[in-house]
Amino acid sequence: MRRSSHANPLAVFLLHVVVISGALITVLPLLWMAYSSFKTTAEIFRYPPWLPPETWSFHNYASLLEGYTYDSWYGNSLLFAGAQTLLTLFFCSLAGFAFAKYTFKGKNILFGLLISSTLIPFQLMLIPLFIEMSQIGWVNTPYAMVLPWVAPAFGIFLMRQFALAVPTELLEAARLDGASEFRSYLQVVLPILRPGLAALGIWTFLSSWNSYIWPLMILRGDVNLTLPVGVAGMEAQAAGSATPFGEIMAAATLMSVPVIVVFVFVQRYFIAGLTAGAVKF
Amino acid sequence: MASTTVAEPIATQSRSRFSRYGCAPYVFISPFFLLFGLFFLFPSLSALILGLFRWNGIGEITWVGLANYERIFNDSVFWQAAGNTLTYTAASVFIIMPLALVLAVLLNAKTLRFATVWRAMYFTPVVVSTVATSLVFQILLNENSGLVNAPLIALGFDPIDWLGDRAFVKTALIMVIGWRSLGLLTIYFLAGLQSIPGELYEAAEIDGAGTIQRFFNVTVPLLRPIILFVSIIVMLQAIQVFDEPRILTEGGPANASLSIVQYLYERGFERLRFGFASSVGTVLFAVVFVISFIQLRFFGTFGEDEGS
Numbered sequence: 250m251r252r253s254s255h256a257n258p259l260a261v262f263l264l265h266v267v268v269i270s271g272a273l274i275t276v277l278p279l280l281w282m283a284y285s286s287f288k289t290t291a292e293i294f295r296y297p298p299w300l301p302p303e304t305w306s307f308h309n310y311a312s313l314l315e316g317y318t319y320d321s322w323y324g325n326s327l328l329f330a331g332a333q334t335l336l337t338l339f340f341c342s343l344a345g346f347a348f349a350k351y352t353f354k355g356k357n358i359l360f361g362l363l364i365s366s367t368l369i370p371f372q373l374m375l376i377p378l379f380i381e382m383s384q385i386g387w388v389n390t391p392y393a394m395v396l397p398w399v400a401p402a403f404g405i406f407l408m409r410q411f412a413l414a415v416p417t418e419l420l421e422a423a424r425l426d427g428a429s430e431f432r433s434y435l436q437v438v439l440p441i442l443r444p445g446l447a448a449l450g451i452w453t454f455l456s457s458w459n460s461y462i463w464p465l466m467i468l469r470g471d472v473n474l475t476l477p478v479g480v481a482g483m484e485a486q487a488a489g490s491a492t493p494f495g496e497i498m499a500a501a502t503l504m505s506v507p508v509i510v511v512f513v514f515v516q517r518y519f520i521a522g523l524t525a526g527a528v529k530f
Numbered sequence: 531m532a533s534t535t536v537a538e539p540i541a542t543q544s545r546s547r548f549s550r551y552g553c554a555p556y557v558f559i560s561p562f563f564l565l566f567g568l569f570f571l572f573p574s575l576s577a578l579i580l581g582l583f584r585w586n587g588i589g590e591i592t593w594v595g596l597a598n599y600e601r602i603f604n605d606s607v608f609w610q611a612a613g614n615t616l617t618y619t620a621a622s623v624f625i626i627m628p629l630a631l632v633l634a635v636l637l638n639a640k641t642l643r644f645a646t647v648w649r650a651m652y653f654t655p656v657v658v659s660t661v662a663t664s665l666v667f668q669i670l671l672n673e674n675s676g677l678v679n680a681p682l683i684a685l686g687f688d689p690i691d692w693l694g695d696r697a698f699v700k701t702a703l704i705m706v707i708g709w710r711s712l713g714l715l716t717i718y719f720l721a722g723l724q725s726i727p728g729e730l731y732e733a734a735e736i737d738g739a740g741t742i743q744r745f746f747n748v749t750v751p752l753l754r755p756i757i758l759f760v761s762i763i764v765m766l767q768a769i770q771v772f773d774e775p776r777i778l779t780e781g782g783p784a785n786a787s788l789s790i791v792q793y794l795y796e797r798g799f800e801r802l803r804f805g806f807a808s809s810v811g812t813v814l815f816a817v818v819f820v821i822s823f824i825q826l827r828f829f830g831t832f833g834e835d836e837g838s
Contacts, residue, residue: 260741261641268636272651275709279654281677282666296675296683340562347558351551359559366570368822370770372791373811374573376804377580380587381573397569400562430554459659461773462791466799477661481777484665494669501662512657516650519657523714524721 279505286310286498293494309499316493319500321472322479326504329394329464329475330457336399337453338446345408346438350415363402379466389469398457404449407522411445412438448522451515458508476504581809586802598809608810610785611793614775617700618707618789619768626708627715627764631757634719635749649720653713660710664777667706668693671778693779696786703787706774711767715760722756723749765821769814790814 285293286309288302313319347353348360378397379388387393415438423433439446461477468474474482480500484492512519581599584592602608636642637649655663670677671692679689692702726749734744750757772791775781781788781796794814798807 256641264636264639264642268633268642268648271633272648275713276651276654277677278663278666278670278709279658281670282662285666285669293669294672294675296680298669298675298677298680340565344559344562347555351555351558353551353555356555359563363566366566366574368819369570369574370766370811370814370818372770372794373577373815374570375794376799376807376811377573377576378569379799380580380804381569381576383587396565400565400570402566405562430551430558434558455657459661461659461661462795477659480665481661484668484777494665497665498669501659501665505658505662508657508659509654512654513650516653520653520717523717 279509282498282505283502286495286502288495288498290491290493290495293498309495310503313496313499313503316496317479317483317500318472318474319479319503322474322476323504325473326458326476329391330454332391333395333398333457334450334454336395337401337404338450340400341404341408341449342412342439342442342446343434345405345410346412346415346434346442348405349409349412350417350420350438363405366402375462375466382467388467389473393467394464394475397463401453404453407449408442408445411442415441444518444521447515447518451511451519452522455508458504476500480504577808577811577815580805581812583805585804587804591805594805598806599813601806602810602813607785607788607797608793611781611788611790614700614786614788615769615771615790618704618771619765621704622707622711622764622768623761625704626712627757627761629708630712630715630760631719631750631753633712634716634723635745637716638720638723649716652716655710655712656714660773661777663710664706664774667702667774668778671702694783696783699779699783699787703771703774703778706778707768707771710774711764715764718756718760718763719753722753726752762821762824766818769818769821 287305287307289308292300292302348356382388382393382397419437420433423437428436459477460475461481464475464478465481468478471479480497483497483500582593582595584594584598633652637645637652639645642648671679673679673689673691673694674683676689676692678692683689690698692698730748730752731744734748739747770791771789772795775787775789776792776795779787781792790810791814794807794810797803798810
């Protein structure tokens with residue numbers, strides 16, 4: 250604070266120029282996405298690119314909803330991301346609580362197993378997991394989309410970190426009152442975990458909403474796709490004919506805007522979760 | 531009477547044999563470990579074994595020993611993909627990460643107004659689908675009408691074919707990957723910077739240290755653990771790049787932008803060479819393992835190991 254009083258005004262000005270122009274450049278592609286969604290494909294590839302569309306209209310959005318099963322992709326993405334988030338929060342908070350507040354036999358070995366699993370890139374298991382899914386008969390089902398991802402080691406670490414802050418006396422008091430262990434989890438632990446749950450929930454929802462390679466492998470048939478697979482497919486399908494970039498930009502905008510809006514409101518939790526889970530000070 | 535006095539200690543003993551609270555902790559961790567074992571450990575271990583076989587998913591499984599690995603290491607496309615991935619990784623560590631550090635220092639400056647707004651703007655690309663952003667960059671990087679080339683065209687230079695020219699395609703992808711990950715890395719650095727006591731800077735200032743000197747003599751040494759931590763996160767991310775080259779270039783032109791994970795997916799999964807794909811996965815695993823191992827040795831798991 251005191252430093253600002255004798256800060257060099259030119260340096261302060263330059264600082265703002267650099268930071269603000271960088272910030273504008275960073276969001277420009279996203280604004281461009283929305284801007285292009287109002288142009289025809291021909292207008293998108295016209296020079297100079299900043300010329301506005303001849304007529305401002307939602308025609309790309311209309312033909313997106315007409316020509317593609319975009320609403321199904323949206324519904325599928327919401328369903329998978331929602332289910333994955335709820336299950337992840339439940340399993341991770343329950344297990345994270347157990348690791349933080351109980352001593353039990355085998356705890357260190359099991360925790361070590363989790364630690365070592367972070368050394369495994371998920372691409373290693375991609376093919377065997379696909380084979381496993383096809384053996385169970387789960388290819389192209391919500392189970393294959395959701396269940397393999399609801400027990401992430403990262404989530405359990407995060408939950409354990411937040412659960413360490415639960416006062417042991419509170420748990421003892423609940424026990425004296427005759428509460429079962431699960432009841433203490435629900436009534437004592439979960440409320441204290443709330444910021445952690447928010448962080449993990451946002452993170453899980455986002456990673457499911459944006460995931461690409463696994464749904465690309467597991468989903469079949471146009472109406473069953475998720476947004477990233479469906480939208481990426483709009484480009485690939487068009488091989489030969491002109492790629493419908495106007496509609497693609499409309500599709501990309503519609504799938505990004507809600508995420509950005511939500512992020513603006515919950516960024517505090519999101520960033521807190523990132524740094525709490527990742528960096529110790 | 532006698533039976534209760536005998537039963538009582540046995541009951542408490544069996545309760546305490548595993549834990550004071552009976553089976554509760556085991557019940558709490560069991561759904562997690564069940565799913566973890568079924569959908570993570572089992573397929574991961576299977577990959578190591580499947581890499582020794584040839585299998586297209588329906589026909590018979592043939593033992594081929596190390597033949598898959600021989601084929602990988604004799605495949606020039608694999609080496610191309612490995613080289614490309616190495617380029618992405620090196621650029622992430624030596625260009626994107628230092629940029630993020632400088633940006634974090636700027637965003638942390640006390641004289642900066644509305645810092646939270648700018649910070650949020652830098653972070654936004656992190657939350658948006660890479661599929662969506664890759665499709666926008668296809669427009670922005672277009673040779674004749676893209677916004678990136680517009681200044682060149684306006685000044686009378688030849689436009690650059692970012693996505694179709696072997697000489698530029700990796701640069702283009704590094705820009706896109708950097709744009710996507712800069713905000714995330716900045717957040718890590720910012721968190722680290724906020725843990726540095728302000729008095730250190732004041733002391734350095736009294737000693738006559740300028741901005742640049744303070745950066746190299748106070749900030750960088752104190753952030754060393756975080757710099758190392760972020761460098762490993764960055765490397766792991768870069769090694770696993772898939773979405774951007776897949777959508778922007780399909781690995782082209784002539785595999786000049788093909789990544790290792792793309793190689794695994796396209797040469798293995800799409801051509802139903804499941805054994806081969808698993809052996810590529812194993813090679814990737816070996817590389818990631820070494821890097822992650824360094825991370826764990828230096829920083830503990832996710833930077834944290836108290837209480838265990």
